[in-house]
Amino acid sequence: MAHLGMTKIPAGITWTPLKMTCGCVIDWGWDSNKVPPPVFIQWCISTVGTNCPWHGGETGQAVPRPDHETIALTNPADGVSFYARKATGDDIALGERLAEELRQLMDKVTNDKLAVIKEIPLKYRKWLYANGYDPLEAWLDQRLTDIVLNRGVGSVPPEILEMMD
Numbered sequence: 001m002a003h004l005g006m007t008k009i010p011a012g013i014t015w016t017p018l019k020m021t022c023g024c025v026i027d028w029g030w031d032s033n034k035v036p037p038p039v040f041i042q043w044c045i046s047t048v049g050t051n052c053p054w055h056g057g058e059t060g061q062a063v064p065r066p067d068h069e070t071i072a073l074t075n076p077a078d079g080v081s082f083y084a085r086k087a088t089g090d091d092i093a094l095g096e097r098l099a100e101e102l103r104q105l106m107d108k109v110t111n112d113k114l115a116v117i118k119e120i121p122l123k124y125r126k127w128l129y130a131n132g133y134d135p136l137e138a139w140l141d142q143r144l145t146d147i148v149l150n151r152g153v154g155s156v157p158p159e160i161l162e163m164m165d
C-alpha cells in the first residue's frame with residue numbers, strides 16, 4: 001500500500017471496525033464488487049498489527065489529517081483500494097472485540113495449530129474429515145469470514161450447527 005490519499009467514497013462500500021496498535025478503532029472499507037474477500041481478509045490480518053493511517057500506519061510516523069476524513073489506501077501495483085475512517089458509536093466496542101479475536105486466532109494458527117483444531121466442534125471436525133476438507137483450513141476460513149466479513153456474526157450454516165452438540 002503505497003499511495004495514501006483522500007477520496008470521495010464510492011457507493012456500496014462494506015465496513016469492518018478494527019482496533020489498531022495505536023489504540024484508534026478504524027472502520028476499514030472495501031468494495032466487494034471489485035476486491036475478492038480473501039484479499040480484504042489478508043489486508044485486515046496484516047493491518048491489525050500496525051498503527052492507524054492517522055498515526056502513520058506501518059511507519060508509525062504521525063501524519064496530521066483531519067479526524068473526519070475518509071482515507072483511501074491504494075496499491076499502485078493492482079489498483080486495489082481500501083478505505084479508512086474513524087469508527088464511531090457501537091462500532092468502537094465492536095472493533096476492539098474483532099481485533100482481539102483476529103489477533104488471538106492468528107497467534108494460535110502460528111504458534112499452536114492443534115489448539116485451533118481442538119476449537120472445532122467434534123462432530124463438525126469429523127464431518128470435515130469425512131468430506132475431504134482440511135479441518136484447520138476450513139475452520140480458519142470460517143472464523144476469518146465470521147470476524148472480518150460478517151463483523152463477528154457466526155455464519156456456520158444451520159445444517160452444520162445441527163451436527164454440533
Ligand SMILES: [Zn+2]
Pocket residue numbers: 020022023024051052053054055
Ligand atoms: Zn491511531
